Amino acid sequence: MIEKNSTLVTIEKIKSFAIALVGAGIFSMGSTYFSEQASYRVPRILLPVYEIFGNIGLAVGMLILGAGLMYFAYKKFTKNEGKSMYLLVFLVIAVLGFYGIIFSTSSKSTSIEDIKASIEEGQKKTQDEIMNTEKPSLDNDLANKYLDKLEALEKKFEKAINETDKTKFDACEKEYDTVTAIEFGNVVKEISTMPEYKDFAMYNAKILDKIQVFRSHKW
Structure with missing residues (x-):
């Protein structure tokens, strides 16, 4: 019984790393979508968001989804007796790794400063739009x-x-x-x-x- 439980715990830890990797990829890619791209890789669950809000909405949605998956992976890992530091280090490496892949395959060089400025610009634009919106009359x-x-x-x-x-x-x-x-x-x-x-x-x-x-x- 102890051996079986130990195997299950190990499997759950492996699942945590897999979920964390997916979350890191979505988060990293989403952060580059505040600026217009020639093409977008849209997670199926965020397709309605992209169709309604465009690339800015997609970027915000992917950041939230990616962060959510990473947090879920963290909680799952620690719940199964995993040391939090291991997963946190893995997440940092994964995010940096995905940024490296994105930059190396991009048609133009993009710096961390460019990404930060793009994110801040997109956030300000979205925030201004939110603050200026009026209560809608909905057919629901x-x-x-x-x-x-x-x-x-x-x-x-x-x-x-x-x-x-x-x-x-x-x-x-x-x-x-x-x-x-x-x-x-x-x-x-x-x-x-x-x-x-x-x-x-x-x-x-x-x-x-x-x-x-x-x-x-x-x-």
């Missing part, structure tokens, strides 16, 4: 109700902080987890393939940014 009751609830939650957070009411603040935190984890997921399932999803996503990001300011309040 579930999405409209979600946005109404999110706006109401923003006001609840503000009121809790203004009244210095930690109990109300904690209640807002619980509601936030439910709204953003469950209700948001239900909305995405319904409208993620619709053209109006971009307007929904932009306004959702705007309100969430405001809520995050309240959530970072120090008591």
